[in-house]
């Protein structure tokens with residue numbers, strides 16, 4: 001006996017089955033949402049050193065590229081991914097890891113820096129990865145920091161990610177203020193590729209990449225948090241004491257626009273790979289190690 005709208009004389013919605021009540025439909029929808037949320041995983045992997053963490057990340061990327069030669073990779077810059085890029089270059093050189101059919105999209109670029117500027121991310125990627133592997137230059141994408149129409153450039157960047165079929169795996173570093181890409185604290189969790197203004201802290205953190213006396217740009221173009229959340233898999237790398245606080249806030253604190261990396265709790269498949277120093281502010285390290293050491297075989301694939 002149902003006590004739904006129809007039995008009380010109200011008209012029954014035409015899309016309801018003969019035996020369904022609105023309550024049953026609501027419960028079914030709710031359980032779909034709960035299942036979806038339960039499938040969301042942030043895996044925290046603590047490695048003994050930065051080198052070990054970089055090798056593990058490189059292995060994960062190599063496994064994707066071997067499985068899917070036309071993979072779409074999201075790339076990051078900064079000091080964090082340097083060891084990872086060195087290892088990918090070695091794998092290409094010594095093991096024949098083939099990037100010929102891969103496509104890449106970088107997270108960000110400084111506004112106003114030409115691709116040849118030594119602190120530009122175009123230059124960084126060429127020097128630290130692209131010239132050491134066989135990715136086709138036409139398949140690499142980095143936002144154009146010299147664009148005269150930044151909104152159009154950002155929209156076109158999003159469109160080219162979509163046209164490539166979306167990003168299979170996104171590499172991320174984390175700022176000492178918790179940013180991912182250049183999404184500074186207070187960025188919208190739904191943001192798309194756009195111009196952002198850097199915080200004084202990020203400009204100070206990045207000053208060592210610029211010549212002495214040269215100003216760090218105030219503005220950047222960055223993929224948004226919403227863009228990053230749409231990627232199929234994320235590897236967030238964090239190394240050293242300097243990142244420990246931001247990582248603890250992102251992993252164990254509440255999800256908040258004030259800690260943009262915390263948005264990765266909404267990502268369907270996020271792995272956070274840390275060295276011991278970066279893990280020092282986490283409270284549940286024993287549990288993360290236990291989970292990693294006891295992964296079921298099917299989860300390791």
Ligand code: PGA
Nearest residue numbers: 077078079080173174175
């Ligand atoms: P870093 O920067 O790798 O140079 O520490 C990371 C970031 O700002 O995302």
